[in-house]
Amino acid sequence: MSNLLVQDLVKQYSLEGKSFTVLDKLSFSVDSGDFLTILGPSGCGKTTLIRCICSIEEPTSGKILLDGKPISGIGPDRLMVFQDFNQLFPWKTVIENVIYPLKLNKVSGDIKTLTRRAEEFLDLVHLSAFKHAYPNQLSGGMRQRVAIARSLALNPKVLMMDEPFGALDAQTRSILQKELKSLWRKFQTTIIFITHNVQEAILLGSKVMVLSLSPAKIKYYKKNPLPEPRMPETPEFMALWHTLYDQLDTQRY
Amino acid sequence: MKKTALLLLTLLLGLSLFSCGKSVDKNRVVVAQQFGLGYAPVILMQELNLIEKYYPEAQVEWVRLGSGGAIREGMAGGNIDVGSMGVPPYLIAWAKGYDYKIISALCEMPLGLQTYHENVKTLKDIKPGMKIALPSPGSIQHILLSMAAAKELGNPKALDQNIIAMAHPDGVNALINQVEIDGHFTSPPYIFKELEQDNIHQVVNARDAFGGDFTFLVTAATGQLKKRNPELFNAVYKALEEAIIMLNENPEKTAEYVAPVLNLDRETYMKYITWEGVRFSTNPHGLLTFLDFMNEAGYVDRNTENVKDLLWETLDPAWAD
């Protein structure tokens, strides 16, 4: 059952009169409930790809279909979680940050129901105690959790994550990876997760994609063969790690 | 702690500078100058070096300040010894208890309120929001307006919300061009210029409002000067007296000295100085009437029935009122 279909996607930028291609005729599909991790060297265009899917940017040509229909501009059916910690409204408390998008999108239910829904999701990311705090009182990891809770509460068809843990320390990162994985299992949300960390890609993804550098082409796109729980120390894990690592165009930058 | 002590010490030194009196040269006298036809005796005194004539060692320093208010403050602060001003401004300072009295009157002049509004014939026709320009609150123009208001409207402060402070020349310009203001209460030579216009007429004649003749400007001197150098003090009076006599007996001759200072040609100067109601005299009149009115209206709260209290011994109280 195909959820998201990308067909011949091209994105060109013009810089100082010269146009150059970032995405070169990418075609792939993502099934409903997939957790796709996309690997690629810095600057390869993986962020551009999901920004196109999210309609933050317009593709130069090509099609993006969601449930068989062309996507219709930016909207809450395709949500983005950014790397930047500044993706909450600083003037709203944690719970207000979660409730506000629900109200905005007229998610059914009175304010009490919405509050309960928000509390539920905050509980899932272990932030119930901080619901009345303001974002600036939270650590970076906590803010990313709020952003995840806010997005999941809106029940998007696809959740895009642009290196959301990229700016966190190793320990927090590892905790958040586990939390995200269990949330994904619980809600079966389709997730497209960008990273340049090979280990993260293997740990999280049910499917893994590798993009090449300028222009981005799909070099590798396969189901993750490793069973759960995935342990980085196992030989299978190491083998996959090397395979993916070799696919990354590391010498190019 | 040491730093704080040092800082405080500096501060105290500064304060003591503020408090200690200036030691002044005995022969130095600071005289404030203003421009206007009424100050002609003072101008003459400066141009002809009359103070030096009666006291050759005198070192006369002339200062020019922006307003009568500033002159009064300068005198109160001990920076000016001799200053000329309208009668009410002098009385305000006297009522506040400052140590200065009238050394000589200067002149009587026609003052009045003019407007270009044809339908404004009396003060009753002045509507709220109409602006009457005069040099400053508490000036002789303001008090005369109050007197007229008391007579015509029954309340001396009836027009206080209509007044606007403006220097005479600006007021004349505004009135003639019919901008900014609706009326202008002023004195010579500005009043002459206004009355020469076809479309400007007088609403209040100061003589009527006052109920008779009155002194316009007086020269006041501080007690400090008198104490410091009585001869110099007397020289100032004699200089003024000579200037006033000359203005009365030989106005033609004064034109040479005064007209250029006032920026008037000889002919205009002569016309102005012989205008009806223009009189130069050392004897002040109307002081007590002004003082009574100002007390009644609440502008000051000190009164006297003895005109002597307002005058230095240079003037004979028998000739003053």
Place this chain on the structure above:
Amino acid sequence: MLKSEIRERRVTVITKVLFIFVLFFFWEYLPVWTGRDKLFPPLSRVLESLWQNLTTGELLQHIKFSLYLIFSGIGLGIILAFFLTAFCMISKTFARIMDVIVSIMHPLPGIALLPVVMLLVGLGAKAIIIIIIHSILWPLIVNSLAGFRAIPKIQLELGRNIGMSEFRLIWAVMIPNAFPYILSGLKIAWARSWRALVSAEMVFGASGVVGGLGWFIYKTRYFMDIESVFAGLISVIIIGMLVDEFLLKTLENKTVKKWGMSA
């Protein structure tokens, strides 16, 4: 809070209170000791005059008038600044023109403009309100524009992503994001306009119907009522401080500071 911090804070408070006492002591007695109390009235006489002027209602009337003028001016100024800023955001050409206008007008003190304004609209309340608007318009526009230009792109993308219309984006994302800048613009605007108001009345003797605090000071000066001059000055300081320290600082603490935002 650390112990040393508490101690530091206590010392600061004690120093300030002590200084004020010393200041008041000298204010009360130095004029008398030096025999200059007529020119520089001791504190008690100033307070007495302040009380008298307040109870007779005269000073209160002037204060009311000043506040009426300044809040009308500020209200109109904010509305005007809002539209001009909005036009700048919509049209690049307009923004460029505005840049030039702002750089010409911003450094010009309101009081310097008064003679021209008086020629155009006459004396009185209208002229003063225009001066107040002038004093607050440019700092507000400069700051608001800086604020809007400094909005993190991610906040706009986020707003659109969760389904905001462009119109909602303006007041639900852009204005709150620019608020720290707008607030600091307001602080500058307040200081400038309050000064402009008082000095316009004092320097030019331009009053409205009743006249504001500046006119009160101007008037009492000419009656050599030094105590009332000081009472007027104290009122100017107190109102300036009340608005600055209480209104604007409280607003800042309850918003920008609490949210951890900064301009």
